[in-house]
Amino acid sequence: MSALTARSVRDALRQQLANLKMPGSLEAIDCILGEVDGGHIGTAEAIGRLLDAQISLRNNRRLQAAMRSSRLPAVKTLRGFDFAFQPSIQREQIDSLHTLGFLERRENVVFLGPPGVGKTHLAISLAIAAAEHGRRVYYGTLVDLIDSLQQAKAAGRLNQRLAVLTHPSLLVVDEIGYLPVSHDGAVLFFQLMNRRYERASTVLTSNKGFEEWGNVLGDDVMAAALIDRVLHHCHLVNIRGNSYRIRHHRTTDQAEPPPARRSGKRN
Ligand SMILES: Nc1ncnc2c1ncn2[C@@H]1O[C@H](COP(=O)(O)OP(=O)(O)O)[C@@H](O)[C@H]1O
Ligand SMILES: [Mg+2]
Structure with a gap:
């Protein structure tokens, strides 16, 4: 694939993420592609990371909305429990x-x-x-x-x-x-x-x-x-x-x- 085609594929990918309203993935994509280019991660892991970035943004937004509407008095998580x-x-x-x-x-x-x-x-x-x-x-x-x-x-x-x-x-x-x-x-x-x-x-x-x-x-x-x-x-x-x-x-x-x-x- 020529460098030009590769770039336009990546531009299209960014466009698709924007179109699908996936700002978490959009923000993470350059970093993930950098890791792919460097040979640090494979295709499946790259896709997984791209989706994870969106899921974690979505969960964060849900949590923030819940903190406003649920009257939870503090953020306490399982990770913080000894x-x-x-x-x-x-x-x-x-x-x-x-x-x-x-x-x-x-x-x-x-x-x-x-x-x-x-x-x-x-x-x-x-x-x-x-x-x-x-x-x-x-x-x-x-x-x-x-x-x-x-x-x-x-x-x-x-x-x-x-x-x-x-x-x-x-x-x-x-x-x-x-x-x-x-x-x-x-x-x-x-x-x-x-x-x-x-x-x-x-x-x-x-x-x-x-x-x-x-x-x-x-x-x-x-x-x-x-x-x-x-x-x-x-x-x-x-x-x-x-x-x-x-x-x-x-x-x-x-x-x-x-x-x-x-x-x-x-x-
Ligand atoms: N095992 C634990 N690991 C980390 N933090 C804890 C643990 N147990 C209690 N805490 C913290 O101590 C404080 C008191 O705990 P809390 O859950 O309010 O007790 P209870 O409701 O049983 O009276 C809170 O700030 C809580 O986050
Ligand atoms: Mg209590």
């Missing part, structure tokens, strides 16, 4: 949840454990994985979600609000158990979970065991009915361990060297 710190967690279970089969099957996930063990981190990382796959996600603490339902009810828009919160493929209900919930609030939450039951996945986190949810919701019978629905199709992650938040305090108490000087930084 499994060595929390040996009670089975890494295979968490990895497998991140392949998102549970979303397709409309199953729930419950993270139980004391404060600081990573419940919110893992719930958010599941939500982010789902958002990157183009699924609609929404985050709220139990108290915030109930608050929004109560406000909607007072304004005569309860059904609309329930519909909005039933719509996402993944709803995170964080912090069940930290703050008390009124009986009216618990009834609204039960209604929400009832609507989502077998329709869409919910990820719940709690510092209280199920036996205490009756106290949290102020109604043993309703709590039992709620737990029954939640657990029907559910992955339970019971985390027993120390708080990541106060990990440095423990080492200081034990007069070990400060973390910065120890090998294996955790963040």
